[in-house]
Amino acid sequence: MTAHASSAVLVGRDADLAALRDALKRARSAEPAAALVGGEAGVGKTRLVEEFARLAAADGARVLTGQCLELGEEGLPFAPFAAALRELLRADGPEAFGGQERHFARLLPELGPADAADVHRGHLFDLTAGLFQRLAERRPLVLLVEDLHWADRSTRDLIGFLVRSARMPRVLLLATYRTDELHRGHPLRPFLAELDRVRGVERRELDRLDRDGTAEMVGHLLGAEPEPRVVDTIHERAQGNPFFVEELVAGDPDGCGDIPQTLRDLLLSHVDRLPEEAQRVLRVAAVGGSRFGHELLVRVAGVPEPELEGALRAAVAAQLVVADPDGGYEFRHALVREAVHSDLLPGEHARLHGRYAAAIEAEPDLVPMGRAPAEVAHHWHAAHDRPRALTAARRAAAAAAERYAYAEQFGLLERVLELWEQVPDAAELLGVGHVDLLEETALAAIEAGDHQRALRLTRVALADLDAAAEPLRAARLLVRRAKLLRNAAKSDGVAEAREAYRLLSGAPRSAEQVALLADVAATIAAADPDGGGRIAQEAMAGAAVLGDVALEVTATITFSLVCDDRIPAQEALERTRAAADRARAAGNLPSLAHALVNVSDLLFSLGRYAESAEAAAEGLPHAHRVGVSRTTGVFLLANRAEALMALGRWDEADALCAEAARFDPPGTLALPWLRLRARLRLERGAEGADALLARGAAFLARPYVRPEDWLTQTELQILAGRLPAEAALANPAALAVRPRYAWPLLAVAAAGAADPATRQALGAVAAATPHRYPAEHAWAAQVAAALGDAGPDAWRAAVAAWRADGQVHPLAAALVSLAESCAAHGDRPGAAAALQEAAELAGGLAAAPLLDRAATLGRRLGLRPRAAADELLTAREREVLRLVAEGHSNGRIAERLFISPKTASVHVSRIIAKLEVANRVEAAAVARRLGLLADGS
Known part of the structure; x- marks a missing residue:
């Protein structure tokens, strides 16, 4: 018998191939679709996706393929996308890039010189998604990324963006990875876990072949029916791994050779x-x-x-x-x-890597454009040539930074630091000092999101620095350390800020000195508002003397921020808007984005929620453009989400929280979106609240918690029943300094407090807490009604206050409380009216717990308050109802919507309860009668 090199027939993968074809079918229908195919090395991932790609192409789809490089985290950023674009360029020419060649040249240098403008990688991601969407308009597109276990951080980030944010219709993203490469600390593990939670993502892991599969494969390889003994031997030795089967048959057709x-x-x-x-x-x-x-x-x-x-x-x-x-x-x-x-052999290994490094250094064109710096760094490091490895890693780090591949830049700079001690003349070779390198690496670590490492690097840099000789640098490092400590919730950073101020006070006035004064003011104000305000005024005066518009804007914003609770919000708004106008006129996008965070926040305080949402929306593209999406951008997303929540636009707010989560802001920067999404989950009775609450609660145990963070997280914990009402009184200092966040906490505690002593203490705190703006007036009225014994009139006052403010959910909740009070005092018509309005508002929000509370009271009173049925159901519940009406079981609904059967069952139960019907058949009938099934099913 003659052994063939490989099987031409795909064996044992019918179900997997069918699943991939189903995914492409969903993509053709503009549904979200992505597939992740995992398995051990040699199990047949590539063979499967190659067969699928062949069938997809035959069926009219376009297939673009890219492969990750085994250089891994230190490798060429976006390598598989560069390969896919190169394939596109080869097939369609530069016209395929729609006039965006200068932007795509950052990924594909063959397109010519890259745009010299400082374009943030978020813009590059948007352009890439737009390109794939345009291609898919002509015919469905399959984007195949192989060997994801070797992917660099930037490639993972772009894949995550395409799957979670871009939502490209008619595009199927298909990726393969090795499961046996995923050790405990492998960066792909958490990335896959995140993608698992995204709708439309299907993850499959290929198993080894069983004996029948091995028999079929051996038969194809040999071109004849194999003997059972041969199959048994090969199956035992290959353990069902198709690659091993191929190799065994190629080595000895009987599978019994001395291998x-x-x-x-x-x-x-x-x-x-x-x-x-x-x-x-x-x-x-x-x-x-x-x-x-x-x-x-x-x-x-x-x-x-x-x-x-x-x-x-x-x-x-x-x-x-x-x-x-x-x-x-x-x-x-x-x-x-x-x-x-x-x-x-060791010597052979070092010698050959050195030869590769020298060859690529001499002729960079020997490797695909853009790969040379990373390849040279990799080879010199493997060659154990420390001086050359040192300089090559620094050059590769700079090249990575140009592509916004900050994680790769950070990893390479870490290697430079490691080699520094091993290369005697490192400073001369690099042209920088050790403190310079430490500071550069710390900045890269911050950009890469590793704030803990940045904190350690900053500490070492400060220890190596002569502060008396370089006061400005020392102050800069102290300010950075203060910010990192606060973000990690390790301390308030005030000690570092005070030392920085001492150094800055003796330094000559300069742009850097003034900018650092503004940073110092913001940090010191947390412990000493008056001191922070004075330093902010000093920064404003210094900026005016220098005539630096950007600095004046920054200092003004800082002053408004640190004086937030000591000057009227309207006055602070006018100052900050003026600063934003100056930044806009000067084209200073970082300052403009920063100013718009404060503008939107102040507008929210004043109850001008629509304007707040618009201001935050204006700032978002500027934040993305200048590379501060994970910091300023996240605050803008949270501010817009909070304003939309106030307006009752909860689905939009939830989507913004999800977007903020995808940026993975480090440390306490995650708290704004965490608290908003946790509140949404709680107020809707939706799944996922527990995990969000647990993440937020973890910050309460850290050494330092900002007052507003303690207030909001404690409020959520009481609302969820995780803490008793008296927990609201545990931090009187926080209650005193941040009224905006203290009032919601007092309201939640007042609603749940049964102990007279606790209620009395809450009343005393409420009496001492100022209420200056519409929402604070409404919260104060609600707390007074909850703690008092005045009957419906107190709740009518709370309802009126919430109407004046305009927040939807608090108004609905106050109306339910008014209805309960009316019922308790025998005012049945008043209870019915309040209950009906509350149900309509809560139904529009899909606020299930509040709806249940209203329904319970309605049943007790013999009333049937209900919102319009289409308002009662969430978007997901309408999807489930449509499938119920089509006759699908819970299991099938789960498959169609990529949720668990348990979740599908919960949705069905809620639908039946909301529509007040007895079973699925009646629910489907009501849905058809009310026209909830837009497609007429």
């Missing part, structure tokens, strides 16, 4: 059958990676080209290497390359 048991030995035994020259060339090629160019191999191998071609021909004939369309080569299995590379 080592371990994978490494198995792969190397296959390599050992090559001629000696081919083995040597294969060892050289393995050092270059899974893919290698012909010209680069010629430079490194050091053999005449005819001999090199003969060696490669032997490797190709043995199916160890395949030629690719770009004129290079690729190992047929990455495991072959890994095995060959690991078999190198």
Whole structure:
């Protein structure tokens, strides 16, 4: 029998292939669709997706493919996307990029010089999504990303954006990864867990073949029916791994040859059958990676080209290497390359990596454009040439920063720091001092989101610095440390800020000195509002003397912020709006985005919720443009979400919270979206509140908690029943300094307090807490009604106050309380009227707990208050109801909507309760009668 190199038939993957075709079908219908295919090395992931891609192309879809590089976290950012775009360029030419070639040149240098403008990578992500959407308008697009376990941070970020934010119709994103590479600390683990929660993402892990599958595969490989003994032997030794099966059959058709048991030995035994020259060339090629160019191999191998071609021909004939369309080569299995590379002798390993590094340094065009810095850094490091590794890593870090690949930049700079101690003349080679490098690495760590590492690096830099000789640098590092400490909730940072102020006071006036004074003012104000205000005024005066508009804007914003609770909000708003106008006129986008955070916040305080939402929306594109999406951008998203929540636009607010979560803001910067989304979940009785509450509660146990954070998190914990009402009294200092956040806490505590002593204490605190703005007046009226014994009139006053303010949910809740009070005092008509209005408002919000409370009172009074049925149901519940009306079971509904059967059951139960029907059949009938099924089903 003759053994063939590989099976032409896909074996044992019918269900997996069908699942991928279903995913493409959903994408064709403009539903969210992404598929993640995992499995151990050699299990057949690539074979499966190749077959799927063939069928998809035959069915009219376009397929673009990219592969992650095994350089991993230090590798070329966005490598698979660059490969996919290169494929597009080769097929369609530059016209395919719709006039955006200068932007896409950051990913694909072949397109020419990149746009010199400072374009934030968020804009690059949007452009990439837009390109794929345009391609998909003509025909469905399959974007295939292979070997996700090797993906760099930037590639993961872009994939996450495309899946979670872009929601591209008619595009299926398909990615493969090795499960046996995912050690406990592997960065792909949390990334996959996040994607699992996104609607439309399907994750499949390929199992090994069973004995029947092995038999079928061996039959195809041999071209004849195999004997049972041969199948048993091969199946036992390969353990159902298709690649192992192929290798065993290729080595010995009977599967009984003297082949080592371990994978490494198995792969190397296959390599050992090559001629000696081919083995040597294969060892050289393995050092270059899974893919290698012909010209680069010629430079490194050091053999005449005819001999090199003969060696490669032997490797190709043995199916160890395949030629690719770009004129290079690729190992047929990455495991072959890994095995060959690991078999190198130590000296051989270092020597060959050094030769690769030198060749690429001399001729960067030997590798795809843009890859040279990362490749050179990788090879010099592997060659153990510390001086060259040091300088190459620094250059690669700079190249990564230009592509907004901050995580890669940080990793490379960490390597530079590691090598610094090992290279005697490191400072001369790099042209920077050790403190410079520490500061640069700390900034990269902040951009990459590793604030803990940034904190440690800043501490070391301060220890190495002579503050007397460099007061400005010392002050800058102290301010940065203060911010990091506050964000990590480790301390208030005031001690560091005071020392920074001491240093700045003796330094000559300059733009940096004034900017740092503004930062110092913001930090000190947390403990000393008067002192912070004075320093902010000092910063404003210094900026005026310098005539620096940007600095004046920053200092004015800081002054308004630190004096937030000591000057009227209208006055602060006028100052901050004037600062925003100046920033807008000067084109100072960072200051404008920062100012709009404060503008939207002040408008919210004044009860001008629609204007607050608009101001935050204006700031968002500016924040993205200048690269502060994870800081200023998250605050803008939270401010807009909070204003929309007040207006009753809860679905929009929830989407904004989800967007903020995707930016993964570090430390306490996550608290704004966390508290808003937790509140939404609680007020809607939706799943997921517990996890959000637990994350928020964790901050309460940290050494330092800002007053507003303590107030809002404690409020949520009491609202959820996790803390008793008296917990609201545990931090009187916080209650005294932040009335805006103190009043909601007092209201929640007053509603739940039964103990007379607690109620009395709450009343005393409420009497001492100022109420200046519409919402604070309403909260004060609500607290007075909850703690008093005055009957319906007190609740009527609270309802009137909430009407004046305009927040929807608090008004609905006050109306239910008014109805309860009316019922208790025998005013049935008053109770009915209040209950009806409350039900209509709560139904529009899908506020299930409040609706249940209203329904309970209605049943007790013999009333049937209900909102319009289409308002009672959330968007997801309408989706579920549509499927119920089509006759689907809970299990099938779960499959269609990518939720668990338990969640589907909960949705169905809520629908039946809200529509006040007895069963699914009646629910479907009501839905049809009321026209809830827009498609007429």
